[in-house]
Amino acid sequence: DAGVIQSPRHEVTEMGQEVTLRCKPISGHNSLFWYRQTMMRGLELLIYFNNNVPIDDSGMPEDRFSAKMPNASFSTLKIQPSEPRDSAVYFCASSLGTGGPSGANVLTFGAGSRLTVL
């Protein structure tokens, strides 16, 4: 299995530009998570999907952020317009989870997308 695949690995953009990060989860996994990692705030859960449906987006910072999962094998995280404070590493992760307390399956992370907004 190729694991969780994220693209791009690195993105440098200017403030105000739209940024789209992409994720292909592991085949068969039904839960997908987007995390952001910064030195100041550590690992933050932005949003997670179960069976392509957004379950919890309480971690999405503001309306500039949006995420979609049109099918079981693809998800996007979009930032529009981007700001310098959005600079971070964005991780996508997937698992075979049920959503309940027994849904404690291992998260498999992608390699991350490092975003720099100038």
Added chain:
Amino acid sequence: AQKVTQAQTEISVVEKEDVTLDCVYETRDTTYYLFWYKQPPSGELVFLIRRNSFDEQNEISGRYSWNFQKSTSSFNFTITASQVVDSAVYFCALINFNKFYFGSGTKLNVKP
């Protein structure tokens, strides 16, 4: 509320020393799971172990061992005879209802 605390921000040891990384958690739930992940300098997050709240047996995997104590809400991680390749940031996490709550991580530097 769920919370995971890793009080040690950074630890430096010399190769072959033993090192313990501390993890203390808070939860009101009786069913939960605890995890450790490793983030080497290359940046990816690698799963190390999962333990459920009903299983307090310690676990050993090669040079790695984990001590889970519900009485103190701790899930500590020990590396025996550390090696330079163990240098990484290690995260402890608590999961409940499919949501992970990560600690802030402990950066381990193993010097030759």
